[in-house]
Each structure stands twice: as C-alpha cells, then as structure tokens.
Amino acid sequence: MAAARTLRIGLIPGDGIGREVIPAGRRILEALPSSLGVKFSFVDLEAGFDTFKQTGVALPDRTVETLKKECDGALFGAVSSPTTATKGYSSPIVALRKKLDLYANVRPVKSVAPSPAYPEPIDLVTVRENTEDLYVKEERTYDTPDGPVAEAIKRISTRASTRIATMAGEIAARRARVRQSLGDSSKQALVTVTHKSNVLPQTDGLFRSSSFAALAQQRFKDAGVKVEEQIIDSMLYKLVLQPAYYDVIVAPNLYGDLLSDTAAALVKSLGLVPSANVGDGFAIGEPCHGSAPDIAGKGISNPIATLRSVALMLDFLNEEEAAARNYKAVDGNLAEGKLLTPDMGGKAKTNEVVEDVIRRL
Ligand SMILES: NC(=O)c1ccc[n+]([C@@H]2O[C@H](COP(=O)([O-])OP(=O)(O)OC[C@H]3O[C@@H](n4cnc5c(N)ncnc54)[C@H](O)[C@@H]3O)[C@@H](O)[C@H]2O)c1
Numbered sequence: 461m462a463a464a465r466t467l468r469i470g471l472i473p474g475d476g477i478g479r480e481v482i483p484a485g486r487r488i489l490e491a492l493p494s495s496l497g498v499k500f501s502f503v504d505l506e507a508g509f510d511t512f513k514q515t516g517v518a519l520p521d522r523t524v525e526t527l528k529k530e531c532d533g534a535l536f537g538a539v540s541s542p543t544t545a546t547k548g549y550s551s552p553i554v555a556l557r558k559k560l561d562l563y564a565n566v567r568p569v570k571s572v573a574p575s576p577a578y579p580e581p582i583d584l585v586t587v588r589e590n591t592e593d594l595y596v597k598e599e600r601t602y603d604t605p606d607g608p609v610a611e612a613i614k615r616i617s618t619r620a621s622t623r624i625a626t627m628a629g630e631i632a633a634r635r636a637r638v639r640q641s642l643g644d645s646s647k648q649a650l651v652t653v654t655h656k657s658n659v660l661p662q663t664d665g666l667f668r669s670s671s672f673a674a675l676a677q678q679r680f681k682d683a684g685v686k687v688e689e690q691i692i693d694s695m696l697y698k699l700v701l702q703p704a705y706y707d708v709i710v711a712p713n714l715y716g717d718l719l720s721d722t723a724a725a726l727v728k729s730l731g732l733v734p735s736a737n738v739g740d741g742f743a744i745g746e747p748c749h750g751s752a753p754d755i756a757g758k759g760i761s762n763p764i765a766t767l768r769s770v771a772l773m774l775d776f777l778n779e780e781e782a783a784a785r786n787y788k789a790v791d792g793n794l795a796e797g798k799l800l801t802p803d804m805g806g807k808a809k810t811n812e813v814v815e816d817v818i819r820r821l
Pocket residue numbers: 474477537538539540541542543553730731732746747748749750751752753754755760761762763765801803
C-alpha cells in the first residue's frame with residue numbers, strides 16, 4: 461500500500477465563533493480514517509480583530525509566510541471586522557485572498573430535504589471573483605463646500621474575469637459529469653453570468669464580455685454546458701423564487717458576496733454554507749458566515765459550514781475520497797435531523813453535532 465500523503469494545514473480561527481468552528485474542522489480531519497491514504501499536520505496561525513487589538517496588526521506576516529512556505533491548505537474561521545473606520549485595520553481574509561492570489565471563492569449551497577417553501581432540491585454553486593471589484597479597497601474622502609464626499613474604485617480586469625469564468629465552466633462541466641455518472645438527468649449544466657452591465661457598461665460590461673468569451677471554449681460546449689446571463693437585481697429575485705433553476709452562478713466579487721448569503725437563507729442557515737478560496741495549488745476552506753457576535757461563546761454555533769469547508773478544501777487539494785466521506789457524514793447528520801443546532805431549529809451544542817458527524821465518518 462502506498463504511504464499516506466501528509467497535508468500540512470494552517471488553522472486560522474480568527475474571532476467570535478471562528479474559535480468554536482475551526483477546532484471542529486480540525487477534529488474532523490483528525491478523525492478521517494487512515495485507510496483514505498491522507499494524514500494531516502497542523503499549524504496554529506493568528507489573524508483578526510483581537511490580534512489587531514493585541515498587536516496592532518490584523519494579519520501578521522508570520523501567518524502569510526507560514527501559509528506560503530509550509531502549508532498545503534488552510535482553514536479560516538471568521539473575523540470581527542469593525543463597521544466603523546479603524547485606523548490601521550483592514551480585513552485579513554480580504555487581504556489573504558489577494559496575497560495568496562486565491563482568485564476564486566467557490567460556495568456550494570445544497571438542500572438536504574425539501575422544505576414547504578422549496579419543494580424542489582436546491583443544488584447550486586456561486587463562483588465569486590475574489591481579488592478585485594470594489595474589494596480593491598481604494599477609497600478616498602475629500603472635502604467639498606457641501607461636505608465630505610467619499611468614493612471607491614471598482615476595478616474589473618479581463619484576466620481576473622476570464623479566469624473566474626473559466627473556473628465556473630470547469631465546475632459546471634464536472635457537475636455535469638457527476639450527474640451523468642449517477643444517471644441524474646434532472647438538470648442541465650448551466651452557468652449564469654451575473655452583472656449590472658446595463659448601468660455599468662465598462663466595468664461590469666468587461667466582466668460580462670470576458671466571461672462569455674471564456675465560457676465559449678469548445679471543451680465547455682462538448683461537456684454540454686449552457687451559458688446564460690442575468691442582471692444581478694433580477695438574479696436575486698429569481699434566486700429566491702426559483703432556486704432549483706440554478707446550477708453554477710459566476711459573479712464579480714461584491715455581487716458574489718451578496719449572492720452567497722442570500723442563497724444560504726434558502727437552505728435555512730448561514731451555518732450550513734461552506735466556501736473554498738481557491739488559487740493554483742492552494743485552497744483555504746472558510747465558512748461563509750461571520751464571527752456571529754450574537755451567539756459567540758455559547759457553544760451553539762453550527763459547525764456544518766466549517767465541516768463542509770473542510771471537504772471543499774480537500775476536494776481542491778485532490779483528496780476527493782476523503783472529501784466525499786466528510787460530505788456523506790454531514791449529510792447523514794442533517795438528513796436524520798436529530799442533532800441540530802438552534803439555527804436549524806434544534807437544541808444541540810456545537811460539539812454534539814461534531815461528535816455525531818465523526819460517528820458517521
Ligand atoms: N469571513 C469572515 O471573516 C467574515 C464573513 C462575514 C462577516 N464577517 C464579520 O463578522 C461580523 C459579524 O457579521 P454579521 O453579524 O453581519 O454576520 P454573521 O454571519 O456573523 O451573522 C449573521 C447571522 O447568522 C448567524 N450565524 C452565522 N453563522 C452561524 C453559525 N455557524 N451557526 C449559527 N448561526 C450563525 C448569526 O448568529 C447571526 O444571527 C462582522 O464583524 C463582519 O465583518 C466576517
């Protein structure tokens with residue numbers, strides 16, 4: 461038997477419930493059976509608002525350097541970014557995405573059982589551009605006779621738009637192959653390009669045209685991938701009314717941020733929805749949710765988004781069998797519905813859910 465591969469994983473809990481869910485992610489990795497051929501070693505890393513308060517730096521150089529030099533992947537919890545301008549503070553997760561060129565933020569949203577509002581299965585993935593748009597954070601404020609005016613740059617490049625749409629096409633083609641192998645003909649492979657180029661013909665117009673050019677590749681046509689477009693406002697409207705219609709949605713950074721939280725509401729909780737920040741050869745798993753100050757410290761945060769982020773990270777690190785084992789255990793917990801955290805209508809504690817998922821591995 462081949463020697464097990466060891467992956468070194470950086471653990472960045474951050475603030476609030478990040479400190480509850482990242483240990484859960486570690487426990488799942490440690491509990492994966494060794495027969496899967498992959499083992500893990502861990503390195504604890506700092507980032508966040510508490511780190512900023514203690515050291516004056518939100519994203520220490522050591523965190524970035526260790527990820528670059530030592531790690532194969534990482535798990536990021538959440539940070540409590542302040543909503544008022546705080547001198548010297550800048551969101552560490554936004555910075556990490558750029559520093560490691562993790563250009564895609566992949567966020568699958570899947571229902572486990574039908575609900576009265578959504579009887580048809582929801583199974584979609586948002587593929588969010590992760591490095592530019594308004595997230596370049598080039599803002600300025602200047603005085604005028606009528607008071608201060610603030611403005612921000614929205615940067616869209618051909619390169620970033622092309623590579624994110626290419627990733628969306630690849631994900632759609634893969635999903636089509638998986639459905640075919642399962643004999644599931646319920647859904648055609650579809651990429652929906654979303655934008656606001658009716659109002660922003662240059663920035664969103666470039667995102668739109670670059671996306672269409674990338675998705676016109678023959679390999680996507682051969683895989684049966686259909687491409688459509690939808691303006692972001694009606695996209696959100698139709699997503700809420702008819703989520704089962706969608707398959708893969710590709711979006712510029714900010715619209716992608718809004719889309720994934722909206723999609724999370726369709727399956728009941730942000731506590732269920734994972735993400736992977738993906739670059740070439742590196743992935744950071746990160747639950748979509750934030751640091752949830754309203755429930756932090758109570759031991760009731762839903763760990764599922766993080767456990768699914770672990771699986772997503774493993775998938776992008778080519779450990780598909782370990783990822784599938786993890787997904788199946790999580791789905792088993794949700795389908796049985798006996799041990800659920802309060803956001804899902806249950807009474808279970810974070811650790812009880814984790815233990816149940818571990819039993820199912
Ligand atoms: N990736 C990140 O680091 C990230 C992401 C989003 C928000 N944030 C930060 O988080 C802080 C709080 O933001 P917010 O309150 O707008 O959004 P939030 O995602 O933290 O919380 C929104 C709601 O969802 C609930 N929720 C979120 N995750 C949950 C979980 N795992 N289990 C159960 N319930 C859960 C919360 O209790 C809250 O009611 C802000 O400072 C924001 O900057 C960080």
